[in-house]
Amino acid sequence: MSDHYVKVKVQLEQMKSSGEGVEKEEADIIKDEVLVASPPASVSPILASDTPAAQRETPKTSVTCRNQSKSRSKLGKDEKNTCTKQDSVPALQGTIVASNANSGKPVNRKNNEQQMLQIKGTGKILQGKTETNGNTVPIHPPEDIKVGPHNKEDANKVAKRRKPVTVDTFKAKTSLEALKLSIRQLKWKEFPVGRRSACDIYWHGVSFHDNDNIISGQVNKFPGMIEMLRKINLTRAVRTMQELFPEEYNFYPRSWILPEEYQLFSTQISLAKDSDVSQKPTFIIKPDGGSQGDGIYLIRDPGDLRVIAGSHNKQSVVQEYIHKPLLIDKLKFDIRLYVLVKSLEPLEIYIAKEGLSRFCTEPYQEPSQKNLSHVFMHLTNYSLNVQSGNFVHSDSLSSGSKRTFSSVLYRLASKGVDIKKVWSDIISLVIKTVIALVPELKVYYQADIPPGKPGPTCFQILGFDILLMKNLKPVLLEVNANPSMRIEHEQEVSPGVFEYVPSPVDEEVKVGVIRDTLRLMDPAQRKSLTSYPEHQQEEMLGSPVRGTGEEGRVLPSMCLKQVFPKYTKQFSYLRIVERITALFLRFLGVKGNMRLGPTGFRTFIRNCKLSNSHFSMATVDILYIDITRRWASMLPDSREAGMGLQAFVEAFFYLAQRRFKSLPLREQVVSLLEVCEAQLENQGRGDPGGALPEDSTSTRRSVSCSRTQPGRTQHPHHMSTSAPGQALSAPQLCSPATPRRASSQDYRLHQRLRPTHKGNVEN
Ligand code: ADP
Numbered sequence: 001m002s003d004h005y006v007k008v009k010v011q012l013e014q015m016k017s018s019g020e021g022v023e024k025e026e027a028d029i030i031k032d033e034v035l036v037a038s039p040p041a042s043v044s045p046i047l048a049s050d051t052p053a054a055q056r057e058t059p060k061t062s063v064t065c066r067n068q069s070k071s072r073s074k075l076g077k078d079e080k081n082t083c084t085k086q087d088s089v090p091a092l093q094g095t096i097v098a099s100n101a102n103s104g105k106p107v108n109r110k111n112n113e114q115q116m117l118q119i120k121g122t123g124k125i126l127q128g129k130t131e132t133n134g135n136t137v138p139i140h141p142p143e144d145i146k147v148g149p150h151n152k153e154d155a156n157k158v159a160k161r162r163k164p165v166t167v168d169t170f171k172a173k174t175s176l177e178a179l180k181l182s183i184r185q186l187k188w189k190e191f192p193v194g195r196r197s198a199c200d201i202y203w204h205g206v207s208f209h210d211n212d213n214i215i216s217g218q219v220n221k222f223p224g225m226i227e228m229l230r231k232i233n234l235t236r237a238v239r240t241m242q243e244l245f246p247e248e249y250n251f252y253p254r255s256w257i258l259p260e261e262y263q264l265f266s267t268q269i270s271l272a273k274d275s276d277v278s279q280k281p282t283f284i285i286k287p288d289g290g291s292q293g294d295g296i297y298l299i300r301d302p303g304d305l306r307v308i309a310g311s312h313n314k315q316s317v318v319q320e321y322i323h324k325p326l327l328i329d330k331l332k333f334d335i336r337l338y339v340l341v342k343s344l345e346p347l348e349i350y351i352a353k354e355g356l357s358r359f360c361t362e363p364y365q366e367p368s369q370k371n372l373s374h375v376f377m378h379l380t381n382y383s384l385n386v387q388s389g390n391f392v393h394s395d396s397l398s399s400g401s402k403r404t405f406s407s408v409l410y411r412l413a414s415k416g417v418d419i420k421k422v423w424s425d426i427i428s429l430v431i432k433t434v435i436a437l438v439p440e441l442k443v444y445y446q447a448d449i450p451p452g453k454p455g456p457t458c459f460q461i462l463g464f465d466i467l468l469m470k471n472l473k474p475v476l477l478e479v480n481a482n483p484s485m486r487i488e489h490e491q492e493v494s495p496g497v498f499e500y501v502p503s504p505v506d507e508e509v510k511v512g513v514i515r516d517t518l519r520l521m522d523p524a525q526r527k528s529l530t531s532y533p534e535h536q537q538e539e540m541l542g543s544p545v546r547g548t549g550e551e552g553r554v555l556p557s558m559c560l561k562q563v564f565p566k567y568t569k570q571f572s573y574l575r576i577v578e579r580i581t582a583l584f585l586r587f588l589g590v591k592g593n594m595r596l597g598p599t600g601f602r603t604f605i606r607n608c609k610l611s612n613s614h615f616s617m618a619t620v621d622i623l624y625i626d627i628t629r630r631w632a633s634m635l636p637d638s639r640e641a642g643m644g645l646q647a648f649v650e651a652f653f654y655l656a657q658r659r660f661k662s663l664p665l666r667e668q669v670v671s672l673l674e675v676c677e678a679q680l681e682n683q684g685r686g687d688p689g690g691a692l693p694e695d696s697t698s699t700r701r702s703v704s705c706s707r708t709q710p711g712r713t714q715h716p717h718h719m720s721t722s723a724p725g726q727a728l729s730a731p732q733l734c735s736p737a738t739p740r741r742a743s744s745q746d747y748r749l750h751q752r753l754r755p756t757h758k759g760n761v762e763n
Pocket of ligand 1 (some may be wrong): 292
């Protein structure tokens, strides 16, 4: 690791004339409490520019790979690196902006040991000098700057007493460089090859299970996150929410899961085309486990898909292609935003104020049969476009094929775009997406770390890929469980010889995200913060001198902005599936399970008093078998038998629809939840009529999934049978979610329920 790495990054850029207007706008955003995060720290008038790369010292890591071809490199996601580093990579650090306080002109750090430092995002000016290690310490801390949690004296005492936070980086893989930088900035202690005794924080490069022997501390991955964020599971999770809240979840393009929904997809497209011949929709096919654009292609005719229909090992998602994206310089681009899920219970979400914009390298044209295969025009993946001759590696944060998101916002703001609204919509998209994911994550969490069993707590940085449509509406493309945290990129310096060179844009964004994630996860910080009211906690974390373990040291203000629970009020009504999940978890029974057995399902029905003479336990068993078997066929990889959460949610929707027929689905579901929760609460209070013990007869009668007999049950709601009928009557495209619900309603094997206490129930 070179010493260059620990030098404070001095971003030298003059206030751009166009920036002044944006700064004003930014101030407005900060004031605004309605769903709008503070603007990106870097959307400050003192945007970093071309200067740093030019001024920093030899930005080279000598990595020589003999005869390395320029074939598609897997930078980032797959954590592969074929080159061997001989030196560490010198890079930039921190987000402190140095300027000549009087003139506002850029200053050369070397010639200005003592200088005015403007802390980005705070507007505060601090006088300081640069230490030889590159860190900046204040000489005369201004009075108004808070020092430590209580006061300066206390903080210094605490600092002396405190042991540094320990971080196990052994499994960090490609995040390592950014992580090391962050740890140094915080003056924490790194354990690069692990440690015998426990560490406070474990940083894994891939998954929660990178190291299975952790029983305390905090791990930067949640169990099940990778699984949940595979394209099919994400689609399913969002689709469930679309069923309940179609308006709120219309930020995700219509998607079909292949091969199981091929027929449905094909029928819907034909119908849509027949009803409007001018319609020429385009679709994008994405392999389920794919990343970095691998295996992605565009089609205009479902017939082109036939090759994979019926094949289980080619699971993929086919998605409506957004054909009118917002363009900058005639190029399509997407946004990578980093989101920290700090905790599931209570739900805590932070969004990085700065992100990346990744540009295509061929001017965009709306899809036509001729240009469908032009990946550099349609796909924004860095890993693809870097292979184009047009790719521009830039030292500037606001030009080239990869830029900061704030620089894009600048451009938009200068054209009169309401960037405050854009941010607000993006935050809303992020919160809603996380809310869609949380239910199943809780199931994974409980299976891996059952309550009462020693285990670590978890947090995770996610990479949200978002596309802005021409009308500025953000669209969710995907969420990455392991977003690349590399801060250097490979460059071919001469034929066959590659070097890793620092990438200022990546570093600007990623080091801040990792460092501030660590700051938020600091065990001492968490403890001391809990004594403050919530609204003050965030403010305190954003304090420019909140250096943990090193009070008085200048750390940039937080680049992570809390959005949940901050915006609980606006979003908590969406958390219906979590309530269904609470029921599911309650009846799961055996610790470590993720699937509900038939007995558990019966107990749920009985304890919630959902059966009666018109809805017998035998019918319940059949319902269980039908739904479980269908989900088993859709999830061919699953080894565990029984009813998973998604199947349980479907069963719950079905029960709700049966019972509260005249209501819209959402109200049906909420009404049934209220019935169930009230019953269980009564039992909790010892109401003798509430809890019905599982009787031995019913236990004997209960059926296991593996014992189902094909002839015994009907298949009332296969997507491919009942769903197309629904879809056929629809003149335009509709999401498969609707048929799924319709098919659930189509259960013919169950008898009708009697009216119950609600006025609007079925009768
Ligand atoms: P991967 O995980 O392979 O990167 P993505 O879902 O991110 O898969 O898709 C790759 C790229 O394809 C995106 O970065 C984006 O440029 C483009 N893309 C994906 N989905 C759509 C869509 N529905 N409409 C338009 N472009 C899309």
